[in-house]
């Protein structure tokens with residue numbers, strides 16, 4: 431299977447290369463794959479655990495590689511981001527006929543507990559066909575695939591109508607200061623950028639076969655709230671009406687009973703229509719028109735029983751933090767609860783807050799916003815980049831389709847979307863779900879050597895097709 435698909439790809443490349451004019455040099459994909467492998471191993475050896483990050487070392491490493499290839503690169507924002515931290519920026523120039531494409535990854539990784547790993551998480555070990563290390567999936571592997579695709583474009587001399595920008599950000603895993611500082615200080619570097627690709631969607635791979643490639647066009651927005659009730663502190667042996675705890679509990683109960691309205695956004699509508707083919711009747715019909723299905727009690731119950739789909743279709747509220755007295759015999763002077771509210775991209779946060787206050791119906795319960803929502807992210811689908819991804823996907827996996835699930839967690843994408851850039855989450859790898867589940871932020875994170883080579887070439891084709 432592997433050998434057959436590889437020879438088909440070689441033939442396709444020869445065909446395409448001949449159409450691109452005499453200057454285009456053929457690429458030795460096996461050699462490029464080996465080169466990518468050792469660079470990823472080297473990248474994983476640079477410990478960018480956040481905190482503290484130390485992304486400056488990673489930025490220097492990437493800058494060195496880019497400069498050897500004759501691609502201009504800069505280390506930015508060192509003063510703003512603090513000691514040993516930085517953002518990296520590089521640009522490969524096209525003829526300027528169209529607007530640019532940015533490839534963005536974050537250079538930091540989450541902490542690893544070495545005793546829980548079967549290899550040293552910062553050894554960059556290559557064994558059993560995998561490159562092992564913290565960040566292999568999230569997201570140094572993608573960072574190297576983007577980098578090598580860019581280098582392959584440069585070396586082969588593919589004519590570019592769009593500049594290709596390459597960005598490495600610091601601090602995505604903690605407070606996203608890298609992306610925010612970059613966008614605030616260097617909006618000029620992004621002025622001509624039309625499209626941006628970073629993380630934010632997982633492909634579905636079953637039994638080694640890709641069912642679909644996911645392009646993340648939308649994500650939920652965090653709108654965390656703290657509810658506070660003030661009272662009068664006293665002794666628990668003599669109950670009073672000024673105990674803030676029962677009042678807070680009553681408010682929380684009302685919120686827990688409140689059902690947020692269902693609402694179908696464009697990317698989610700497409701997602702359900704796309705995956706409908708995977709289901710038997712009557713589910714297939716339900717998913718083909720999810721708006722209609724939500725009016726059918728049986729269909730609605732089935733759709734909302736999936737925790738992901740439920741979150742795709744409404745604002746969600748999880749009651750999470752609670753604080754009252756820390757002594758059983760003391761009535762506290764104040765009681766608070768933190769609730770995790772997540773909004774669909776097109777929701778008006780102040781309206782949602784007013785609704786929540788009305789649901790609680792008690793002016794003694796004060797709401798304060800702990801985390802304001804970021805810029806709404808719902809990128810358009812009818813674009814050259816989306817079509818390029820679809821074409822490159824069809825080349826290698828003719829039976830798979832490209833679809834647009836909602837991201838329920840938060841990424842750096844809204845930060846870039848704020849500048850008007852069409853921003854997609856996309857992974858060029860075919861990683862089985864259990865491997866993502868186990869490795870990402872977990873133990874024994876690893877990326878197969880085959881996947882890395884596959885991803886480099888996937889990005890290369892996307893960039894080529896999007897010209």
Ligand SMILES: [Zn+2]
Pocket residue numbers: 536568569602629
């Ligand atoms: Zn990540």
